[in-house]
Amino acid sequence: MKAAIVGGGVIGGGWAARFLLNGWDVAVFDADPTAERKIGEVIENARRSLPALYDKLLPSEGRLSFHQDMAEATVAADWVQESVPERLELKHKVLGTLSELAPEGAIIGSSTSGFKPSELNGKGARAIVAHPFNPVYLLPLVELVGDPGVTARASDILTGIGMFPLTLRKEIDAHIADRLLEAVWRESLWLVKDGIATTKEIDDAIRMAFGIRWAQMGLFETYRIAGGEAGMKHFMAQFGPALNWPWTKLMDVPEFTDELVDLIARQSDAQSGHLSIRELERLRDDNLVGMMRALKKSGSGAGDVINRHETTLDIHADTKLPVTGDRQIPQSWTDYNGHMNEANYLEASAAATDRFMEMIGVDTAYISSGKSYFTVENHIRYLDELHAGERMTVTSQVLKGEGKKMQLFHFIRGEGDKLAATVETLLLHVDLATRSSSPPSSKVSERLAEFASSHAGLPHPDGAGRFVGQRA
Amino acid sequence: MKAAIVGGGVIGGGWAARFLLNGWDVAVFDADPTAERKIGEVIENARRSLPALYDKLLPSEGRLSFHQDMAEATVAADWVQESVPERLELKHKVLGTLSELAPEGAIIGSSTSGFKPSELNGKGARAIVAHPFNPVYLLPLVELVGDPGVTARASDILTGIGMFPLTLRKEIDAHIADRLLEAVWRESLWLVKDGIATTKEIDDAIRMAFGIRWAQMGLFETYRIAGGEAGMKHFMAQFGPALNWPWTKLMDVPEFTDELVDLIARQSDAQSGHLSIRELERLRDDNLVGMMRALKKSGSGAGDVINRHETTLDIHADTKLPVTGDRQIPQSWTDYNGHMNEANYLEASAAATDRFMEMIGVDTAYISSGKSYFTVENHIRYLDELHAGERMTVTSQVLKGEGKKMQLFHFIRGEGDKLAATVETLLLHVDLATRSSSPPSSKVSERLAEFASSHAGLPHPDGAGRFVGQRA
Numbered sequence: 001m002k003a004a005i006v007g008g009g010v011i012g013g014g015w016a017a018r019f020l021l022n023g024w025d026v027a028v029f030d031a032d033p034t035a036e037r038k039i040g041e042v043i044e045n046a047r048r049s050l051p052a053l054y055d056k057l058l059p060s061e062g063r064l065s066f067h068q069d070m071a072e073a074t075v076a077a078d079w080v081q082e083s084v085p086e087r088l089e090l091k092h093k094v095l096g097t098l099s100e101l102a103p104e105g106a107i108i109g110s111s112t113s114g115f116k117p118s119e120l121n122g123k124g125a126r127a128i129v130a131h132p133f134n135p136v137y138l139l140p141l142v143e144l145v146g147d148p149g150v151t152a153r154a155s156d157i158l159t160g161i162g163m164f165p166l167t168l169r170k171e172i173d174a175h176i177a178d179r180l181l182e183a184v185w186r187e188s189l190w191l192v193k194d195g196i197a198t199t200k201e202i203d204d205a206i207r208m209a210f211g212i213r214w215a216q217m218g219l220f221e222t223y224r225i226a227g228g229e230a231g232m233k234h235f236m237a238q239f240g241p242a243l244n245w246p247w248t249k250l251m252d253v254p255e256f257t258d259e260l261v262d263l264i265a266r267q268s269d270a271q272s273g274h275l276s277i278r279e280l281e282r283l284r285d286d287n288l289v290g291m292m293r294a295l296k297k298s299g300s301g302a303g304d305v306i307n308r309h310e311t312t313l314d315i316h317a318d319t320k321l322p323v324t325g326d327r328q329i330p331q332s333w334t335d336y337n338g339h340m341n342e343a344n345y346l347e348a349s350a351a352a353t354d355r356f357m358e359m360i361g362v363d364t365a366y367i368s369s370g371k372s373y374f375t376v377e378n379h380i381r382y383l384d385e386l387h388a389g390e391r392m393t394v395t396s397q398v399l400k401g402e403g404k405k406m407q408l409f410h411f412i413r414g415e416g417d418k419l420a421a422t423v424e425t426l427l428l429h430v431d432l433a434t435r436s437s438s439p440p441s442s443k444v445s446e447r448l449a450e451f452a453s454s455h456a457g458l459p460h461p462d463g464a465g466r467f468v469g470q471r472a
Numbered sequence: 473m474k475a476a477i478v479g480g481g482v483i484g485g486g487w488a489a490r491f492l493l494n495g496w497d498v499a500v501f502d503a504d505p506t507a508e509r510k511i512g513e514v515i516e517n518a519r520r521s522l523p524a525l526y527d528k529l530l531p532s533e534g535r536l537s538f539h540q541d542m543a544e545a546t547v548a549a550d551w552v553q554e555s556v557p558e559r560l561e562l563k564h565k566v567l568g569t570l571s572e573l574a575p576e577g578a579i580i581g582s583s584t585s586g587f588k589p590s591e592l593n594g595k596g597a598r599a600i601v602a603h604p605f606n607p608v609y610l611l612p613l614v615e616l617v618g619d620p621g622v623t624a625r626a627s628d629i630l631t632g633i634g635m636f637p638l639t640l641r642k643e644i645d646a647h648i649a650d651r652l653l654e655a656v657w658r659e660s661l662w663l664v665k666d667g668i669a670t671t672k673e674i675d676d677a678i679r680m681a682f683g684i685r686w687a688q689m690g691l692f693e694t695y696r697i698a699g700g701e702a703g704m705k706h707f708m709a710q711f712g713p714a715l716n717w718p719w720t721k722l723m724d725v726p727e728f729t730d731e732l733v734d735l736i737a738r739q740s741d742a743q744s745g746h747l748s749i750r751e752l753e754r755l756r757d758d759n760l761v762g763m764m765r766a767l768k769k770s771g772s773g774a775g776d777v778i779n780r781h782e783t784t785l786d787i788h789a790d791t792k793l794p795v796t797g798d799r800q801i802p803q804s805w806t807d808y809n810g811h812m813n814e815a816n817y818l819e820a821s822a823a824a825t826d827r828f829m830e831m832i833g834v835d836t837a838y839i840s841s842g843k844s845y846f847t848v849e850n851h852i853r854y855l856d857e858l859h860a861g862e863r864m865t866v867t868s869q870v871l872k873g874e875g876k877k878m879q880l881f882h883f884i885r886g887e888g889d890k891l892a893a894t895v896e897t898l899l900l901h902v903d904l905a906t907r908s909s910s911p912p913s914s915k916v917s918e919r920l921a922e923f924a925s926s927h928a929g930l931p932h933p934d935g936a937g938r939f940v941g942q943r944a
Contacts, residue, residue, distance in 0.1 A: 180659055294766045375814040
């Protein structure tokens with residue numbers, strides 16, 4: 001699959017990264033001579049954060065190319081994404097040309113945050129709105145507006161690259177999210193202008209309170225809970241009338257004077273001028289990864305999107321032993337010593353055990369039926385350091401697999417195939433109702449026995465049967 | 473310290489829980505006969521989530537009492553918090569009475585989301601605004617407005633119970649956060665009324681995009697980054713003019729008809745009517761804990777508040793062996809088997825090793841000087857199950873502590889002193905520049921030797937020196 005990206009910058013670069021890291025070839029057209037450097041920086045950011053959301057490896061990166069000719073960039077493209085500045089006459093010109101150049105079946109998406117499809121296509125183009133959010137390589141939302149047949153196809157494609165397409169029921173200026181953002185932005189400008197709060201204080205008011213609420217539930221769901229046992233109707237009855245109170249200043253637009261711009265720029269510098277934009281971006285991305293990984297655990301919001309995308313990813317098998325892990329190491333797995341923390345080696349090992357359990361039929365359905373394996377003992381040797389962003393693979397050898405017992409030996413490797421750790425783990429099959437040991441189903445026993453007998457001829461791994469501190 | 477809570481409900485209950493779980497005695501006054509049950513439920517929620525934010529134990533809970541008499545409830549109170557419904561004449565009455573009853577030095581806070589101190593104190597009361605956010609036991613923000621001397625004292629007290637006080641520079645209707653919320657609420661009502669999006673679609677637009685951004689950085693900081701290398705001024709130049717575009721409908725107030733209320737209630741039921749409010753609350757709290765723990769790792773936003781509060785918490789020591797862990801088990805540490813995951817036992821062990829390292833002088837300063845310990849080998853026996861919400865303690869015995877080697881044996885216990893796991897861990901002292909082993913500083917060697925000699929007389933722990941699968 002191939003995407004043509006027209007217009008670089010932060011948004012175009014984010015689209016390029018999102019497609020590229022999901023295995024698409026990406027051709028970029030941008031007249032700006034610095035576009036290659038700028039997009040390269042966005043992709044660098046993406047490489048260290050997007051794969052860190054997943055506990056499996058993303059597909060191999062596609063091929064990235066830069067073009068000075070729009071026709072060349074759009075050849076054989078399946079998706080063409082326009083992200084040029086927000087001026088209608090410019091959009092008309094670019095989208096008109098793209099509508100002629102792009103293959104007939106290609107989807108032409110515009111990143112416009114404000115214009116409606118009827119405006120974009122006013123001069124005969126055939127674009128839809130595909131409005132993403134910065135950073136495009138991490139945030140799942142894409143607002144889709146336009147021809148129902150095209151947005152339906154677009155929705156499938158975007159889901160395939162791990163995004164969350166939201167198709168609007170009717171076109172409207174600025175779609176949904178930016179209308180809400182605009183409302184907050186106007187009100188915030190008033191608060192700064194009137195000296196009620198600084199930019200930092202407003203940011204704190206958001207991130208210490210409703211920001212963390214909204215990351216998982218949004219507005220209405222939060223209020224549903226606030227209504228308590230009586231629910232949404234009660235909340236509406238209680239808080240609805242406040243709408244008529246003269247709280248917001250939003251009826252007016254604050255005058256956009258140089259003075260106001262200076263005031264805000266100055267406050268923003270005071271707030272975080274000590275960090276470069278690159279440092280801020282990385283902090284933002286690391287936090288997004290950390291929070292999205294937390295949501296992944298509960299399956300809420302963006303976590304659900306990642307979980308569903310992850311089920312479509314394959315493990316890249318290329319060894320004799322079963323591959324039970326293949327992933328990029330997330331930033332949150334490293335510690336004050338500047339390497340992967342000892343506990344995360346065991347997290348990788350536990351995930352590998354889970355994966356092996358699935359291979360012998362101990363999957364969600366089996367566990368729901370009231371049977372599982374519990375770990376009773378682990379021994380870990382730490383042989384080499386691992387670092388954030390590094391690819392890590394796990395292969396597993398069965399040392400024992402009969403009756404209630406399953407003894408596995410995981411090999412954890414980093415880049416260049418270096419052996420970073422081994423984990424010897426002993427599990428017992430249990431009945432989840434009584435919490436005591438019990439024999440596995442005959443099907444599970446058989447599959448485990450197959451692995452055990454096929455591994456029986458392998459050499460006993462170095463380090464197995466070892467106690468802590470034993471001489472080599 | 474003692475807090476008097478006047479007015480139960482979700483907000484009053486949240487205040488009660490926040491004070492109580494930080495060791496304050498709490499006296500509740502509420503005329504509603506169901507207040508005790510309702511507040512009890514909020515405190516139940518708080519007990520399973522607030523302590524889970526911390527990697528140390530919170531102080532022992534204070535004493536909770538319910539009173540039918542306001543005078544009785546406020547005796548000897550250090551803080552009196554009013555959370556009665558949002559009607560000015562009611563606030564006047566209650567705050568007037570409290571200003572007479574409360575000890576002179578007590579702070580009288582009002583949870584009002586809309587009224588200014590000049591309005592609240594119009595009839596002679598001496599209250600300040602102390603406006604929290606639901607759930608009060610988890611979200612750190614409290615907006616303080618009023619007399620500077622009083623808000624300064626209030627700020628210290630709230631910081632002491634792990635909150636983030638934000639003192640307004642001037643009083644204004646609805647303070648800061650609720651003005652922003654109100655703006656989004658109005659716009660969202662229009663979107664639903666006009667059939668552009670359902671409540672679920674609006675929630676998705678928020679939580680899949682700017683909600684996750686705002687949880688960590690707020691509005692201005694996010695836009696600072698969006699401005700790219702050119703920073704805030706560039707962003708303002710690019711997006712400022714859009715303020716004059718007719719995007720928002722906020723100039724009007726949507727008419728609050730029964731039809732609109734029904735439409736929203738119906739959509740909200742479709743969105744999550746399959747979950748009870750209690751289930752939604754727990755999902756919300758688990759997500760908040762998970763995301764706030766992620767922010768704790770980077771020290772951003774609410775994570776910074778938790779980290780700073782945690783440094784003020786003591787470890788409750790009461791055994792001969794050094795106590796290297798004492799905490800509540802967070803929800804995110806449990807797995808599909810309904811108990812603490814094997815990797816989190818090692819996370820607890822790694823934290824215990826860190827704590828022991830601090831005890832012998834291997835603290836942040838020592839590590840910054842380029843020296844540390846790396847773990848080379850671990851052996852874990854899983855002896856009993858542990859569950860979310862359970863108190864877990866770790867004690868540590870030194871098996872060997874000489875030269876570059878440090879061998880520890882951690883005992884992990886759950887409630888009722890049950891031994892849940894043992895971890896035998898071998899570490900080597902390293903030079904962080906060369907990444908190879910090196911002798912510790914003489915001070916560290918001495919302290920380690922002291923522990924080693926005082927533990928030399930203890931029995932060799934059961935399970936030490938064991939290999940995986942060895943018969944007992």
